[in-house]
Each structure stands twice: as C-alpha cells, then as structure tokens.
Amino acid sequence: MNIENGKVTEVQMDIFEGARFFEPLVVGRTYDEVAPILMRICAICSASHTVASLMAVENAFGVTVSPQTQLLRGLLVQGGNIESHALHLFCLVIPDFLGYPSAVALASDYPQEVKMGLGLKKLGNTIQQTIGGRAIHPVNAIVGGFGRLPTPEDLLGLKEELKRGLEYSLATAGLVSTLEIQDFCTSPNTYAALLSDGPGYSLFGEKIILSTGDTKEIGMYKEICNEQVVAHSHAKHSRLKDEPFMVGALARMALNGKKLSGEAKKAKQKLGLDVLSGNTLHNNAAQAVEMVYSVERSIELIDELLSSGIREEKPLQVTAGAGEGTGAVEAPRGTLYHSYSFDEIGRLTKADIVTPTAQNLANIEKDLRVSAENLIDEPRESLSSKLEMVVRAYDPCVSCAVHLVEVDFE
Amino acid sequence: MDKPSVGIYGLTGCAGDQLAILNCEDELLDMAGALNIKFFPMAMTGNDQECPLDIAFVEGAVVQPEDEQMLKKLRDRATLLVAIGTCAVWGGVQAMKNEIARAELKRQVYGPAGKGFETIVPQPLSHFVKVDLAISGCPIEKEQLLQGVASLLHGDLPRLPNYAVCTECKMAEYPCVLLEKGQLCLGPITIAGCKARCPSHSQPCIGCRGPVDEANVCSEIQVLKEKGFTWVDIQNRLRTFAAQAGPLRIESLKEAADA
Numbered sequence: 001m002n003i004e005n006g007k008v009t010e011v012q013m014d015i016f017e018g019a020r021f022f023e024p025l026v027v028g029r030t031y032d033e034v035a036p037i038l039m040r041i042c043a044i045c046s047a048s049h050t051v052a053s054l055m056a057v058e059n060a061f062g063v064t065v066s067p068q069t070q071l072l073r074g075l076l077v078q079g080g081n082i083e084s085h086a087l088h089l090f091c092l093v094i095p096d097f098l099g100y101p102s103a104v105a106l107a108s109d110y111p112q113e114v115k116m117g118l119g120l121k122k123l124g125n126t127i128q129q130t131i132g133g134r135a136i137h138p139v140n141a142i143v144g145g146f147g148r149l150p151t152p153e154d155l156l157g158l159k160e161e162l163k164r165g166l167e168y169s170l171a172t173a174g175l176v177s178t179l180e181i182q183d184f185c186t187s188p189n190t191y192a193a194l195l196s197d198g199p200g201y202s203l204f205g206e207k208i209i210l211s212t213g214d215t216k217e218i219g220m221y222k223e224i225c226n227e228q229v230v231a232h233s234h235a236k237h238s239r240l241k242d243e244p245f246m247v248g249a250l251a252r253m254a255l256n257g258k259k260l261s262g263e264a265k266k267a268k269q270k271l272g273l274d275v276l277s278g279n280t281l282h283n284n285a286a287q288a289v290e291m292v293y294s295v296e297r298s299i300e301l302i303d304e305l306l307s308s309g310i311r312e313e314k315p316l317q318v319t320a321g322a323g324e325g326t327g328a329v330e331a332p333r334g335t336l337y338h339s340y341s342f343d344e345i346g347r348l349t350k351a352d353i354v355t356p357t358a359q360n361l362a363n364i365e366k367d368l369r370v371s372a373e374n375l376i377d378e379p380r381e382s383l384s385s386k387l388e389m390v391v392r393a394y395d396p397c398v399s400c401a402v403h404l405v406e407v408d409f410e
Numbered sequence: 411m412d413k414p415s416v417g418i419y420g421l422t423g424c425a426g427d428q429l430a431i432l433n434c435e436d437e438l439l440d441m442a443g444a445l446n447i448k449f450f451p452m453a454m455t456g457n458d459q460e461c462p463l464d465i466a467f468v469e470g471a472v473v474q475p476e477d478e479q480m481l482k483k484l485r486d487r488a489t490l491l492v493a494i495g496t497c498a499v500w501g502g503v504q505a506m507k508n509e510i511a512r513a514e515l516k517r518q519v520y521g522p523a524g525k526g527f528e529t530i531v532p533q534p535l536s537h538f539v540k541v542d543l544a545i546s547g548c549p550i551e552k553e554q555l556l557q558g559v560a561s562l563l564h565g566d567l568p569r570l571p572n573y574a575v576c577t578e579c580k581m582a583e584y585p586c587v588l589l590e591k592g593q594l595c596l597g598p599i600t601i602a603g604c605k606a607r608c609p610s611h612s613q614p615c616i617g618c619r620g621p622v623d624e625a626n627v628c629s630e631i632q633v634l635k636e637k638g639f640t641w642v643d644i645q646n647r648l649r650t651f652a653a654q655a656g657p658l659r660i661e662s663l664k665e666a667a668d669a
Contacts, residue, residue, distance in 0.1 A: 018422030043426030102454030
C-alpha cells in the first residue's frame with residue numbers, strides 16, 4: 001500500500017507463495033488420480049478440495065452417488081469447517097484481539113479457553129480422520145463413494161465427542177461476542193455463496209446466489225468469478241462485472257443465514273449478525289456461528305446415517321469417457337470450484353480451479369483502501385496492525401495471512 | 411540444558427506439514443513448553459527472522475528464487491536443518507513434470523502476465539543445502555514428528571523405519587490391493603511410517619511418502635505391467651510425489667523397464 005500526502009494512492013494484494021502450476025500438471029492423469037493430486041493445493045481445506053474434485057469428476061461422467069455417500073461427504077466437509085474455523089479463531093483471531101502473540105501465549109492467562117479451542121480443532125480432525133481416513137489430505141473419499149465405511153460404533157463415538165463440542169462451540173460464540181469489533185472496515189459488500197440446497201443452512205448447493213439478487217447454475221461459475229491475472233500476484237483475482245465481491249462465512253450468513261436453526265440461529269442473533277453492516281471484520285463472528293452450526297449439523301448427519309443403517313456399499317463403478325463437469329462446495333473460506341474436461345478414455349484434458357481466496361483478493365484490496373482512508377490519521381504502527389486485522393478477517397490461506405501489510409509513506 | 415531455539419518455516423507447498431504440527435492438539439502446549447519457538451508465522455506473531463537457531467524445521471519445495479535465498483540463509487542460521495514433508499524431502503507434486511519448461515507452464519496458466527515473476531525448476535531442500543534429518547510424508551505422520559522432536563531434545567536423531575509400506579501392510583494383514591485386487595499400488599517401493607494408511611482403506615498406496623532405500627523399482631514395474639497397466643499410467647503414478655528421487659528419474663525408469 002502506498003500513502004502519499006495523507007491519501008491512499010495504491011493498494012495491491014500480493015501472494016508471494018511460489019507458483020505450483022497444478023492445472024497443467026494434472027493434465028493427462030486418469031480420473032481417479034485427479035483428487036489425490038489436487039487436494040494437495042491446500043492442507044487446511046483439503047477435505048473441501050477433495051469433495052469438489054470428486055463431484056466434478058462424477059458430474060463429467062454423469063454419475064450420481066448414493067444418499068449414504070452424500071451424507072458421509074457432508075460430514076467430512078463439516079469436519080473440515082470445524083477444524084479450520086477453530087484454528088483461525090483460536091490461533092489467530094482471539095489472541096490478536098486480546099493482545100497475545102499466539103495461542104500458546106494466550107494459554108498462560110486463558111488456559112480453559114485455549115483447551116476448548118484445541119478441543120474443537122481436534123474434533124474437526126477426528127471427524128476428518130474417521131470419515132476421510134486422514135486429518136489432512138483424505139485418502140478414503142474416492143470417485144463413486146468411500147474405500148472403507150465407518151462402523152456405527154465409530155459414528156456413535158463421534159456423536160459423543162460432538163455433544164461436548166457443542167458446549168465448546170457455544171462457549172466460543174460467547175467469547176467472540178465479547179471481542180470489540182471496530183467499524184473502520186465498513187463499506188458496501190457484494191456477497192456470493194452457494195444457495196443452500198435444502199430447507200436448512202448447507203455447505204452444498206446447485207446454484208450460486210449473489211446479494212445483488214442474481215443466481216447462476218454452478219456450471220456457469222466463470223460468469224461470476226471472471227478470473228483476471230494481475231501482474232503483482234501469483235494468485236489470480238476475481239471480479240464480478242469489474243466489481244469485487246466477497247465469499248466465506250459472512251457471505252453465507254448474509255445469503256443463507258435465515259435458514260439456520262437451533263443453537264446456531266440463537267448464536268447468530270447473539271453475535272449481532274441478524275443485521276449485516278458490511279463490516280468485513282464480522283467474518284470472525286460468522287465463523288463462530290458456523291462452528292455451532294457445523295457441530296449441530298454433524299450430529300444430524302450422524303443421526304441420519306445411523307437411522308438408515310450403514311449399508312456395505314462398494315464405490316460406484318464409473319464408465320470413463322469424454323465429458324465435462326463442475327463441482328462446487330462451500331469451503332471454510334468460501335465457494336470453491338473445480339471444473340474438468342476428460343477425453344474418451346477418461347484422462348483429464350483441462351482443469352480449472354477457483355479458490356475462495358482468489359475470489360476474495362480484489363475485495364481485500366477494496367477493504368484495505370476503505371480502512372486506510374478511515375484510519376489515515378492513526379500512527380503508522382497502529383495503522384499497519386489494523387490493516388493486518390482486515391486481511392486476517394478473511395482468513396486467507398493462513399501461511400500468508402500474517403506479516404502481510406507493508407505501508408509505504410511517501 | 412537450555413531450551414533449543416526453533417523455527418518452523420514454509421517454502422512453497424500446501425502448509426500441511428506445519429498444520430500437522432498444529433494438529434498435535436494434545437501435545438502442542440507441552441511441545442511449545444519444551445522448545446523456544448522463535449519463528450512460526452502460521453501460529454504466532456512477533457516472529458524473529460534473524461536469530462541463530464538450534465533447529466530449523468522446513469516444509470515445502472524450492473520453486474522460486476526467494477525460496478532458495480531463504481533456505482540458504484536458514485542453513486547458515488541453524489545448527490540442525492530438518493526437512494518436514496514430501497515437498498521438502500523429495501520435491502512433492504509440483505516437481506512431477508520438471509521436464510516441462512517453466513516458461514511454458516507460466517504461459518498456460520498466466521498468459522503474458524506470467525513474465526512478471528520468476529520460477530525455478532522445483533527441487534527438494536537437499537538439492538541446495540545439507541539436510542540433517544528428513545521426515546517425509548504428505549503430510550508427515552504425527553507420531554514421526556513427535557518422535558523426531560523427542561529425539562532432538564535428547565540430542566539425538568530419531569530412528570525412522572527403513573522398510574516399505576508393503577511390509578507394514580503385510581504385518582497388519584490387510585488384503586493385498588496389488589495382487590488380489592489388481593490396483594496400481596506403490597506399497598512395495600514406498601517408505602513406511604504411515605501404517606499402510608491407503609491399503610487399510612482398500613486403496614492403493616500412491617507413493618506420497620517417497621521411495622524406500624534400495625527400492626526394487628524394476629520388479630514393481632514388472633508386476634504392474636503383468637497386471638495390465640500401461641507404461642504411461644505406471645510412469646505417472648511412480649513420478650507423482652518424488653520424481654526427483656534417483657530411482658524414479660525418467661532415465662532410471664527406462665533402464666528399469668528394459669531390465
């Protein structure tokens with residue numbers, strides 16, 4: 001960011017992470033090898049990448065997986081959401097707001113809270129381990145279904161842990177509600193998310209919905225994401241009709257929040273998210289509400305699985321052939337798209353992946369500009385740390401979320 | 411003994427090995443108490459980027475000049491340098507097709523704007539600096555990490571298994587996915603430590619931990635050809651995670667296939 005004579009002249013959101021070229025590297029691979037390679041894009045959202053990838057492959061081949069597989073994939077994605085939000089809230093946001101450098105430092109004064117945060121994080125990992133076969137980069141979710149099915153005992157064990165997790169998640173929402181959220185980062189936001197596919201709030205959907213009122217089929221995602229290569233960053237930026245937009249927990253709250261029920265609905269009210277202000281810093285609060293939701297929804301999914309009984313289904317056999325398909329899921333940081341083309345023997349010819357962070361980059365630049373203009377009279381150090389707070393609120397790929405903002409005063 | 415000063419660094423990768431450290435939820439506070447953590451930007455602010463270190467843990471591969479500079483600087487600062495994860499140890503998935511020019515990949519993904527940044531052919535840490543301990547895995551296994559930290563705290567290096575996933579799989583008596591189900595399994599040539607995670611889920615090992623010492627690649631290729639897999643698919647699978655490893659280089663594979 002450049003500031004000249006008290007005016008913000010330039011804001012650029014750079015991603016310094018080296019380019020890995022996943023899209024061309026996966027060309028030529030057989031359809032069953034695509035998810036195991038592309039899940040490696042991101043560890044923290046590897047469950048979401050896996051499920052979006054499998055959905056894109058199955059969509060290309062016209063395969064519909066069983067209701068049981070859909071429930072298990074739903075549970076896997078909820079596990080990822082719990083882990084990711086717990087990591088962000090307890091390792092970055094809460095220490096940040098309370099003035100501690102890390103969760104470890106926070107633990108000396110807030111041992112119970114940190115124990116609770118680590119407990120929630122572990123719960124998310126236990127779900128991913130039980131359903132996906134590994135906490136990071138799941139091995140058990142494959143094209144057509146699952147390699148090994150969980151037993152009813154596995155699910156009952158998870159349910160017990162989830163009941164404890166519900167208390168923790170409610171206490172977390174209580175804790176987050178006490179954090180003072182300043183309003184220097186408030187401006188009109190356009191939100192985008194998948195339209196929840198049932199009567200309740202969901203991380204899946206067939207349509208993309210925007211706060212402008214527009215909707216699109218997920219296959220038409222390019223009309224929304226409209227990725228642009230920007231010279232200053234290795235990650236592409238997305239713009240909607242040349243305007244930035246926001247995806248993630250706050251966007252989901254804005255677009256699907258009225259479908260929340262149970263404790264999550266109460267938490268949303270308690271955290272003041274019933275009225276949306278356009279303050280991006282509220283994304284942290286939206287994550288806290290979603291953690292309650294994800295725990296409650298996981299319990300529901302387990303109850304559904306147990307009530308119908310786990311059937312010993314083998315993964316569906318796929319007849320590979322030429323085709324194109326798109327899969328989308330609400331990942332912890334927002335809507336994630338995978339879109340592929342295959343040749344007649346089922347080898348990938350083209351892959352397009354649009355991550356939530358790429359969609360948010362242009363909006364982060366907008367928010368940094370708005371915030372800097374509102375904070376122009378602050379001392380430099382306080383300005384930098386507040387701008388870092390803005391970036392962190394988006395929870396972008398954590399390894400690049402810290403130490404990111406450099407302000408040049410000229 | 412004073413607590414060893416430690417830094418945890420990520421070059422280019424998915425951050426999964428740093429996340430695997432944070433995923434030791436039950437041990438995290440004890441581990442943090444036993445170490446003097448100076449640098450871990452994924453989990454803390456106030457990181458020291460200049461101090462000398464007793465141990466540097468480094469994940470990710472070297473894919474850009476900045477990675478190389480950072481790694482060399484770290485090597486100078488650290489008494490011990492530990493490579494964590496398959497990217498750091500073997501190059502990882504981004505190094506699967508190093509025979510394709512980076513300029514061509516940049517053109518495909520970024521178009522003309524790709525000229526704005528530099529990339530180098532992805533390599534593991536050992537291509538540039540001495541590595542004192544390598545803990546592979548995509549991601550690393552928690553038990554091996556904790557064992558490594560415990561050994562280092564005692565001034566020692568851990569003894570990691572030097573046998574194949576296939577051995578672990580046989581010891582656990584999982585049905586053989588290669589011989590019985592005819593799947594493209596790399597268990598016979600992949601280094602153990604995951605307790606045969608994929609075969610335990612009826613899935614073939616895809617070699618995410620890299621090759622075991624003295625891997626018999628020749629015989630693996632023979633079995634896979636007999637099972638009817640094409641040479642293209644065999645090579646692709648072999649060269650997904652550790653294409654830079656000696657026995658998995660293109661010329662080595664050709665030799666092994668002809669033998």
